[in-house]
Amino acid sequence: MISPRALRIHYLVRTFILLGFAYYINHLIQTDSLHYYIAPRMEPFIRACPIPLCVLAFFVAWHALFGQGEQLCDCQHPVSNSIIRNTCYYGLFILPLTLGYLLPIQTLGSAAVDQKGMNIANPYHSHSATTAAIQSEKQQPKFIPRDEFAIEFADLAKLIYEEPIIQVRPEIFSETIGAINLFKSEFVGKSIELSGFVYRDAAMSEARMVAIGRFLVQCCTADATSFGVLVNLPDQPTYPMNTWIHVRGVIGVSSYEGEDVITIQPVEVQEIPQPLTPYIYTSPDSVEQYKKLKALDKTNNE
Structure with missing residues (x-):
């Protein structure tokens, strides 16, 4: 006692x-x-x-x-x-x-990517196709979901396809990239804009590419996963790791680690400050969220 x-x-x-x-x-x-x-x-x-x-x-x-x-x-x-x-x-x-x-308050970066890896490959297994074959088949775009889990991606793909320049908005970042990746053959040649931090590994450096990354947080940073898009930067300055950049370019398809993934051929690259909210989060309804964002853009432009 x-x-x-x-x-x-x-x-x-x-x-x-x-x-x-x-x-x-x-x-x-x-x-x-x-x-x-x-x-x-x-x-x-x-x-x-x-x-x-x-x-x-x-x-x-x-x-x-x-x-x-x-x-x-x-x-x-x-x-x-x-x-x-x-x-x-x-x-x-x-x-x-x-x-x-x-410890100082700081965001996750390349060190965390080295530990967890970066998700660049398509989350859905779609049909492989080279850029040349895709461009020769360009007709009316078809966004047919392959299963019930892809229905929302298909509906979102129909909406963003109509944009002259696809804005990858932080509010629906992973959903937008997922929709493009799932229907990559339809999006080749489309203009796109997105922002993220720079990450590169040995394979990317050899191919003279970098990944524009964002950390996708479901609940807390302990479950964060890095989510990125490859960008061809053969003639651009060598941006240090974790540098935040904004890229405007054209969507293409390249082979990376045995899978066809979307890549961006940049037209303009700008270094930007890290945003106040650097992480991205899943949206319960990306289609509805997209419509709200478009309505907000229209209101702000009036």
Whole structure:
């Protein structure tokens, strides 16, 4: 049985841990930094956390300072007398909290891509075709979904095909690239604009190409996956890794690691600052989101 004095110390340690997490979350909210760690749909839940954490900390602190008798009992959840065990137990909370305070807030970049890899190949297995064969078959575009999962891509492809210059918008970045990749034969020769950070590996450097990448976040940055498009840059400056660029060019098809993937032949390349929200997120309805963005563009241009 642990002594009341030692138990009060445990309660105080837990109080400071709860307050530490509450303060850190509030710091991220005040500095508008939550989007570096979690997807937007999770933010409302995290923004509400500091208040219950502070309430819990108050009651734990009350037990530590004023608890008597049964109120200061560890009968149901006995506390260990081992210093090593307690250090490991509380360290599971204190270490990540300390790292959160000490490490600078920064976005994922090429180092994370080296660890996780970059998704460039088509997420759907479509028919292989060379650029020459595609261009010779150019007729009325057909966007026929191959399965139920491709229906939304097909509907989005019909809409973006009508644009004189396809804008790969951050709100539907992965869906737009997925639609183009799925129906790549129809999009060869179309103009396109997109932005992202520069990434290259040995194979890309040898082919004088780079990937324009974005990190796709589903829930939090722990599950982030890099998503990129190859750009031919034989006559362009050598942009350092993680440099953000905006590319306007023409869609083509090239073979990369045994698969036909879309590539961009650039017409104009500009270095840009990193956007305030560098990550991309999945849209529950990319077609509806596209229509909203087009309506917003029309309103802003009027």
